[in-house]
Amino acid sequence: MIFGKKGIGEKVVGEALVANDNFSARYDLDREKGVFSRQLHKLYNQSYVNKILVLNSAKGGVATSWMLRNMKLNNKSPKALILNSTNPIMVQAVAFADITLIHNFDIDITSYFKTGDILNINPYKACVYKI
Amino acid sequence: MKINDKEKKILDGVYGYFPQWAIKQQIKVGEFFDADQFIQVSECHLCADTESVGENIIEELEQLYISDNKKTKVIIPSITDPRGTDPKCLEKIGHDYQILKIENKLSNLLSSLGFSMTNTCINYQVITKPSFGQSLAYGDTGSVIFANSICGARSNFEGGPAALAASLTGLVPEYGFHLDHIRQPNILFNCELDLKDLSDYGALGAFIGRSVSGYWDVPLIKFSNIIKPTTDELKHLGTSLASYGSIALFHIDELTPEFYDKKIYNTNNIKSEILVTNKNINKIYEEENFDGNKPDVVVFSAPQLSENEVINIHQLLGDRKLKIPILISIPPVIKNLFENSEILDNMEKKGVIIVEGGCFYQMYANIIRKKMGWNNLISNSAKLVNILKGYGYKTSLRTTNQAVESAITGKLL
Numbered sequence: 001m002i003f004g005k006k007g008i009g010e011k012v013v014g015e016a017l018v019a020n021d022n023f024s025a026r027y028d029l030d031r032e033k034g035v036f037s038r039q040l041h042k043l044y045n046q047s048y049v050n051k052i053l054v055l056n057s058a059k060g061g062v063a064t065s066w067m068l069r070n071m072k073l074n075n076k077s078p079k080a081l082i083l084n085s086t087n088p089i090m091v092q093a094v095a096f097a098d099i100t101l102i103h104n105f106d107i108d109i110t111s112y113f114k115t116g117d118i119l120n121i122n123p124y125k126a127c128v129y130k131i
Numbered sequence: 132m133k134i135n136d137k138e139k140k141i142l143d144g145v146y147g148y149f150p151q152w153a154i155k156q157q158i159k160v161g162e163f164f165d166a167d168q169f170i171q172v173s174e175c176h177l178c179a180d181t182e183s184v185g186e187n188i189i190e191e192l193e194q195l196y197i198s199d200n201k202k203t204k205v206i207i208p209s210i211t212d213p214r215g216t217d218p219k220c221l222e223k224i225g226h227d228y229q230i231l232k233i234e235n236k237l238s239n240l241l242s243s244l245g246f247s248m249t250n251t252c253i254n255y256q257v258i259t260k261p262s263f264g265q266s267l268a269y270g271d272t273g274s275v276i277f278a279n280s281i282c283g284a285r286s287n288f289e290g291g292p293a294a295l296a297a298s299l300t301g302l303v304p305e306y307g308f309h310l311d312h313i314r315q316p317n318i319l320f321n322c323e324l325d326l327k328d329l330s331d332y333g334a335l336g337a338f339i340g341r342s343v344s345g346y347w348d349v350p351l352i353k354f355s356n357i358i359k360p361t362t363d364e365l366k367h368l369g370t371s372l373a374s375y376g377s378i379a380l381f382h383i384d385e386l387t388p389e390f391y392d393k394k395i396y397n398t399n400n401i402k403s404e405i406l407v408t409n410k411n412i413n414k415i416y417e418e419e420n421f422d423g424n425k426p427d428v429v430v431f432s433a434p435q436l437s438e439n440e441v442i443n444i445h446q447l448l449g450d451r452k453l454k455i456p457i458l459i460s461i462p463p464v465i466k467n468l469f470e471n472s473e474i475l476d477n478m479e480k481k482g483v484i485i486v487e488g489g490c491f492y493q494m495y496a497n498i499i500r501k502k503m504g505w506n507n508l509i510s511n512s513a514k515l516v517n518i519l520k521g522y523g524y525k526t527s528l529r530t531t532n533q534a535v536e537s538a539i540t541g542k543l544l
Binding site: 006007008024026027028029030037038039040057058059061062063064065066067069070073074085086087088089091092093095096 | 288
C-alpha cells in the first residue's frame with residue numbers, strides 16, 4: 001500500500017493502464033472511440049474506458065474540465081486517475097464529473113504500478129494498493 | 132475550509148440550486164488544495180465551446196437554470212471564450228446545422244445567465260486589460276497566463292465548470308496563484324537567442340513548456356539582449372507556455388510587473404537554471420514539422436488575431452492569390468474594428484476564410500479535418516500545432532511570412 005495526498009471522489013477498484021506520460025482530454029484522446037489518439041502518447045491507440053489511468057501529470061488546457069463529465073455521461077470515461085502531480089483543471093474536472101483522483105506520492109507512481117494491475121483506491125485515506 | 136455566513140447561505144440553497152451547485156464544486160476543489168477560505172473575484176472568463184461541453188451537460192445546466200425558475204444570474208462581470216462555430220461560414224469549415232443548433236442552445240443559456248458573449252480568448256487585449264493584483268476567475272489558459280504574467284493579476288486556471296461556478300458565487304477558493312509564495316519563480320531560463328516572429332516566441336514557449344514539470348513551476352526568463360516584445364509576441368509566448376507546459380505564470384527579468392514586486396521577485400527558490408539558444412528554438416521547428424511538402428491549409432488562430440496581426444497578413448498577401456486556403460479566426464470586436472475598411476473583404480476575395488468569434492481547435496477540429504480533407508496544416512501558432520495532433524492533424528510550425536508564402540505557392544516552405 002502506498003500513500004499520496006488526500007484525494008477526491010469515491011473508493012474504487014479497477015484495472016490499471018500505466019505510462020510515464022501526461023494526460024489531457026483535449027490533447028490526447030479520441031473521446032468518441034475512447035482511445036488515446038495522440039501518436040506520440042505512450043498509450044497511443046489503447047482504450048482508457050473504465051480503466052484506472054496511472055500517469056505522470058495533468059497537462060494542457062481547460063477543456064478537460066467539461067470533457068471528463070461528458071465522457072462519463074457517455075460511458076466513455078476512465079474509472080479513476082492516479083497522477084504524480086495534478087493541476088486545478090484536473091481537480092475541477094473530477095469534482096464536476098464525480099471521478100476519483102489521487103496524487104502526490106513519494107515515489108514515481110508510473111514505475112510502481114504496471115498495466116493490468118488491479119488497484120484499490122481510497123481517496124479519503126489517500127492510499128492505493130494492488131489486489 | 133472556512134466559510135462565512137453568506138457562503139453558508141449559498142451552500143444551503145438560499146439563493147437557489149444553481150449557486151448551491153456552484154459552491155459545492157468550489158468547496159471540493161478548495162479542500163483538495165487546502166484553501167483556507169474563499170476570496171472575491173471581480174471578473175469571470177468562461178471557456179465553454181460546445182465540443183467540450185457536449186449536449187448532455189448543456190441539458191444538465193438548463194435543468195439547473197429551470198429549477199431556479201430561470202432567475203439565476205451571474206453576479207460579477209462575466210464574458211465568454213470563443214464559440215464552437217461561426218454561423219456565417221458553416222460550409223467553408225464543414226460544419227452543419229446540428230452543430231449550429233447545439234451552439235445556439237448553449238449561447239442562449241449563457242446569455243440568459245447574463246454572460247456577455249464576447250467570444251474571445253484575447254479578452255485581455257480587446258476587451259479589458261486586467262489590473263495589477265486584481266483577483267480573477269479566468270478560463271482560457273492563454274488569458275490566465277497573460278493576466279498573471281504580463282498584467283500581474285491573479286487567477287488559477289478556472290476550467291469551464293469552475294469559471295461558471297465563480298460567475299454565480301463571485302468567489303474562488305484561495306489557493307495557487309492567488310498566494311504570494313506560489314507566484315515566486317522557481318526555474319530560471321537564460322535566453323541567448325534572437326526572436327523575430329510570433330512563431331519564434333511560440334517556439335520559445337514550447338521549449339520552456341517541455342522543460343518544466345507542470346502547473347506549479349514558475350519560469351523566470353532572462354534575455355541576454357534587450358528585448359521589447361509586442362503584446363502579440365507576449366501573447367504567443369504565453370499561450371505556448373500554457374499549452375506545452377500547463378504553465379499559468381512566468382516572469383521576465385526587468386520586464387513583467389512582478390519583477391519589481393519584492394514579495395514576489397525572489398530568486399531564493401530557483402531550483403535549476405537552463406540555457407536556451409537558437410539551437411533549441413530551431414529544434415522545435417524541426418520537430419513540429421510534417422513529412423513531405425504538401426500542406427492542405429494554413430491557419431492563423433489560437434490565439435485569435437489582433438488588429439495588427441490581421442493587417443500584417445493582409446500586407447503579406449498583397450495582390451496574390453492562394454493555392455491553398457488560409458483560415459484566420461478573430462474576435463467579434465476585431466471584426467467590428469474593420470467595419471469601414473476593405474481589408475477583410477479583400478482577404479475573403481482572395482480565398483481567406485474569416486471565422487468570427489471562434490478559434491480553430493475549439494470548433495470540432497476533427498470534423499473540420501474529415502469534412503474539408505485538411506490533414507496537413509501549417510500555422511505560426513505553436514499552441515495550435517501542438518493541440519491539433521490529438522485531432523489527427525499533421526502540423527508544421529512556420530513563421531508568419533513562411534505560412535503565408537506556403538498558402539500562395541501550395542508548398543511547405
